Amino acid sequence: MCYYNGVRVTRVEFLRLKQLEKTLSDLSLLDNPLHVGFDYAPHPVLKRTEGKDDFEITEMEWGFLPAPNKWPFVHTREDAFKMRHGHKDANGKFNPPITTLNAVSEELLQTGKMYRDAALHRRCLVLSSGFFEWRHVNRLNKRTGAPLKTAEKYPYHITLKDREYFYMAGIWTPWTDEATGEYVETFAIVTTAANNIMEQIHNSKKRMPTILTEDLAYEWLFGDLTEERITQIARTQYPTEQMQAYSIAKNFREEPDPTKPFVYSELPELVAA
Numbered sequence: 144m145c146y147y148n149g150v151r152v153t154r155v156e157f158l159r160l161k162q163l164e165k166t167l168s169d170l171s172l173l174d175n176p177l178h179v180g181f182d183y184a185p186h187p188v189l190k191r192t193e194g195k196d197d198f199e200i201t202e203m204e205w206g207f208l209p210a211p212n213k214w215p216f217v218h219t220r221e222d223a224f225k226m227r228h229g230h231k232d233a234n235g236k237f238n239p240p241i242t243t244l245n246a247v248s249e250e251l252l253q254t255g256k257m258y259r260d261a262a263l264h265r266r267c268l269v270l271s272s273g274f275f276e277w278r279h280v281n282r283l284n285k286r287t288g289a290p291l292k293t294a295e296k297y298p299y300h301i302t303l304k305d306r307e308y309f310y311m312a313g314i315w316t317p318w319t320d321e322a323t324g325e326y327v328e329t330f331a332i333v334t335t336a337a338n339n340i341m342e343q344i345h346n347s348k349k350r351m352p353t354i355l356t357e358d359l360a361y362e363w364l365f366g367d368l369t370e371e372r373i374t375q376i377a378r379t380q381y382p383t384e385q386m387q388a389y390s391i392a393k394n395f396r397e398e399p400d401p402t403k404p405f406v407y408s409e410l411p412e413l414v415a416a
Contacts, residue, residue, distance in 0.1 A: 145180075145245055145274050145311070145332050145352040176272070177401045180205050180244040183227060188313060188330055189268035189364065196365050200270070207243035207331035208318040209257035215241055219322045246314055246331040248353055248377035252370050258331065261314035262373055266363050269311040269332050273302040273402060274352060275395070276345045280410065297410055298395055299344050300402045301388040303354070303381070310360040312353040312377055339383040343413050354381035388413065 178186050185202035192199055206227060211218045215226050229240040243257070251262040279294035303309050315330040333353040337344075341351035355363055355376070362368070363376050390410060395401040 145276070145334060145350075177275070177396065178205065179396065186330075187270045188315065189270060189310070190315065190328075191267070191364050198268075198364060201328070203267075203315055204327050204329045205244060205332075206329055207246065207258065207261070207314070207316060208327070208329045209243075209316065210260075210318070211321065213257045217318070219320050220325070221322075243331055245334045245350075245352075247350075248312075248333050248335045248374070251314070251333065251377055252374060258314055261316045262377070263370070265315050266373075267313040267315045267330060268355070268360050268364055269313040269330065269352075270308060271311055271352075271354075272308045273300050274311075275300055275391075275401075276341070276351075277347075278344045278390075278410075279347045282409075294347075296393075297407060298391050298393060299388045300391050300395075300404075301341070301344065301386060304385050304387050310355045310357075312355055312360075312363055312379075333377050335378045335380055338380045338386075340386050340388055340413060341383075344388055351380075353377055353379055355379060356381075 178184065183204060183206040186205045187200055188203045189198045190201050190203070191197075208217050208223055209215070217223050217226055225238075226241050226243075229238060231237050246258045246262075250256055251258050253259065275298055277296040277298050279296055281290035281292075281294045284291055312333040313330045314333065315328055317326065317328050319326050334350045335353045337349040337351045342349050345351060353376075359376055359379060362372075366372070368376070389404045390407055391401065391403060392398055392405040395403075395405075
């Protein structure tokens with residue numbers, strides 16, 4: 144899944160995205176090479192202006208919070224914390240966390256799913272300059288030659304060739320804390336089955352974010368789409384040959400530049416399609 148994303152966009156690129164000149168009072172939201180999903184923090188998202196073929200770049204909280212009348216019934220920030228981090232119920236039983244950073248494309252429109260209404264009516268574009276995933280490699284037992292049960296994880300940074308930024312399909316929803324009245328807009332990144340390069344990197348779950356071409360991004364944001372077309376776009380696989388990936392340091396989250404390449408001598412190379 145996609146839980147780590149980067150956004151580093153220059154002023155010129157921001158103006159291209161917005162298609163108009165404006166005062167860049169808060170460029171900081173577009174200059175962060177590493178957004179960690181599990182921080183549940185604000186992230187730049189392209190949101191359609193209601194009733195117009197126009198958009199705004201706004202900040203939304205990464206981590207979809209469903210309407211209070213939808214499972215898992217998140218009414219307050221306390222409920223949200225319990226959902227995201229897990230909690231013990233009144234009987235002492237631990238309820239594991241529910242992660243809503245990603246929305247599985249194949250299940251978006253299933254009846255009863257928390258994402259259905261957003262997929263139908265509140266689609267957005269998540270801005271990215273590159274994302275991060277882990278590759279699992281099972282080393283061999285030196286004595287027996289058999290693969291060890293516990294895989295070693297190697298992080299990768301994945302970008303598009305000749306593209307400084309790109310769009311991921313997203314869905315968003317408004318949410319209000321019933322106790323305090325706090326209002327936020329939250330989102331999830333749509334994911335699809337991994338293509339050739341991502342199948343090798345994200346080889347544990349074999350998923351990848353749904354990356355859209357500019358034409359598909361426009362259709363996703365502004366199109367009056369049927370359920371069939373929503374599903375088609377949501378399940379798009381970006382071409383392997385237009386993507387590139389390289390390994391980075393295992394402590395990349397603590398590095399000044401988390402995207403800096405790091406070579407592991409023991410790591411097998413990715414196989415070209």
